[in-house]
Amino acid sequence: MEFIRACAIRILLSTTAVFLLTTLVFLITTIVLAAKYRKVLRRGSESFSLAAQPLCFDVALLQNQGKREYQQDSFYLSDQNDSLLVSEKGLLAVVADGMGGLQDGKAISSITVDTFKKQFNACTTGETQKFLSECVYQAESAVDAYMYASSMKGGSTVVATLIRGGKLSFVSVGDSSIFLVRNNEVKLLNRYHNYASVLSSKVRQGMISQQEADNDPMRSRITSYIGMGEVNEIDANTQPIALRPDDVLILCSDGVANALGNDALLKLINAGSFSELGTRIEENILRQDLQNQDNFTAVMIKCKTRLQ
Secondary structure: OHHHHHHHHHHHHHHHHHHHHHHHHHHHHHHHHHHHHHHHHHHHHHHHHHHHOOEEEEEEEEEEOOOOOOOOEEEEEOOOOOHHHHHHOOEEEEEEEEOOOOOOHHHHHHHHHHHHHHHHHHOOOOOHHHHHHHHHHHHHHHHHHHHHHHOOOOOEOEEEEEEEOOEEEEEEEOOOEEEEEEOOEEEEOOOOOEHHHHHHHHHHOOOOOHHHHHHOOOOOOEOOOEOOOOOOOOEEOOOOEEOOOOOEEEEEOHHHHOOOOHHHHHHHHOOOOHHHHHHHHHHHHHHHOOOOOOOEEEEEEEEEEOOO
């Protein structure tokens, strides 16, 4: 009997020891894994926090009459510092170039820009691209009404962008430009509506030579613009473009694009602070002293996070 009791005690002690040892190993393993998990979670939280930060914006503006008798460009930029407005409606930028060859180009470009502004102020959240297209039609209607009432003739190009939820939508009529600068590359987002595009198509089809296209006196003629009665060409992106911190967006009239190539533009962007970019571009264009320098206007937007 004593022998059985002794065996039972030995078994009980062994079982208890194994249990305690197993529990100790489990606790140590749990502590180690928890420490690793906290480190990973902390790193992940930092990455998530950076990625989830909403974009905010720095802006720079530029407008100069060039060597023209009148200033016929107009522009508008909604308040980038109004965080509630940006979060609810987005950031709207518009540049319109009144056509110098037609009467009253300044009035037409102003009406075009004002129409976008009024539509933006009145809008509620909705499909972004549809909103921009509707602005074009409303601008055309307003311009037609003005020209009918005043018996004037005129026209204007327009480029507009709307950044909403960190994504970019744009609309374009005419030959003004929308550039996206990313990773030290300058990309033209919109397609020009001018006869040069038609000539380029003819060159690709073998109908004319490149020299004939370059020398065509009609190559700069605009084929679609606000004020022509019914806008026959509208360029827009079908899918919004996700913007990134340090992206730079430039909307400009052809007075800027014709004076500066992509390399020159990129060099000016990288030459100093973004807030002084407008001054650098203006000084560069004026220094060239081009004989027929057009009005030149630009709205420039740099994306950043609040941590930058």
